[in-house]
Amino acid sequence: MSAVNRETKTPAALIALARSRRMQRALAHASLHRNAPLATLRSSLGYMTTTARVTDEDAALGHRMTVLGISWFDGIAYIAQDIGDDDAPIVYRLYLRGPRQGHLVPLHAWYDHSNDAREIRARIAALVPTLSPALPIAPEAWMLSTRIVQRRALRAPGPADAGALPIRKFALQLVIEPVSGQGPSGRSTVTAFLHPHARLAEVWSLPRGVDRGAPAELALARVTFTGIPSGTGLSKDTVVLLTAGLASEDPDPHV
Numbered sequence: 001m002s003a004v005n006r007e008t009k010t011p012a013a014l015i016a017l018a019r020s021r022r023m024q025r026a027l028a029h030a031s032l033h034r035n036a037p038l039a040t041l042r043s044s045l046g047y048m049t050t051t052a053r054v055t056d057e058d059a060a061l062g063h064r065m066t067v068l069g070i071s072w073f074d075g076i077a078y079i080a081q082d083i084g085d086d087d088a089p090i091v092y093r094l095y096l097r098g099p100r101q102g103h104l105v106p107l108h109a110w111y112d113h114s115n116d117a118r119e120i121r122a123r124i125a126a127l128v129p130t131l132s133p134a135l136p137i138a139p140e141a142w143m144l145s146t147r148i149v150q151r152r153a154l155r156a157p158g159p160a161d162a163g164a165l166p167i168r169k170f171a172l173q174l175v176i177e178p179v180s181g182q183g184p185s186g187r188s189t190v191t192a193f194l195h196p197h198a199r200l201a202e203v204w205s206l207p208r209g210v211d212r213g214a215p216a217e218l219a220l221a222r223v224t225f226t227g228i229p230s231g232t233g234l235s236k237d238t239v240v241l242l243t244a245g246l247a248s249e250d251p252d253p254h255v
Helices: 011-032 041-049 117-130
Strands: 064-071 076-082 090-095 104-106 135-137 142-154 167-178 186-193 198-206 218-228 234-243
Touching: 064 117, 064 218, 064 234, 076 234, 090 117, 090 234, 142 198, 167 198, 167 218, 167 234, 186 234
Parallel strands: 186 218
Antiparallel strands: 064 076, 076 090, 090 104, 135 198, 142 167, 167 186, 198 218, 218 234
16 A cells, blocks of 8 residues: 655645646636736826716715714614705614614614605604703814725726726724823724715713713714715715723724
8 A cells, every 4th residue: 555645735735736726717817808908007097196976066965964862761872864855864873882882773664664754854853852962062172083994996887987987995994082081982984985084073972870871981973074976075974982992893884
């Protein structure tokens, strides 16, 4: 009986096998796309310096979020997102405690049978008096830092001139911390388009001691970023929960 060839199982042999397979896949890919035009320097520079327009110019102001109020019994902050005068606003629940703490969840039950803007606005008007208000405070007491976690490029279908250049897309991490180093802080990750710019717009304080089950110190922050790749890019908001400990990352739920 012949001896077992152990040479094929050594790390060097496995690495050489992986390299050969990668080379085979690369050659097969090159053969399939041998007639495709090569990327030019002009298109590469265009990706870095310009962006594609996917619609005509839009005079809209983007999507704006407002804090409707707090339900301390449920441990929920209600957030409304206005997406236009003729469209129904989107209502979210922002959980202040529990396993969903810091997550924005759309209130789907309101939209299951009707998406009429007047009916949704009437429901909001009936909900607000039952909630405790959040207290606006100076946003200058907090600082916003951003970091690009991931960058991608999208190509939108349309006319030849619209699809010539890619649309830049970023996974943008937002970190909000107190300037003094003491106080609630939080973080979230959103999907931004065209350029990775964000601005801390508003901060609300949630009074202590209202709910024994709530954390000792809470706040809400509204951050504005370029989240709609329409025309030159429209603004979009997200609301971040600030707690005594840095909140866990929350992927952008409304993109």
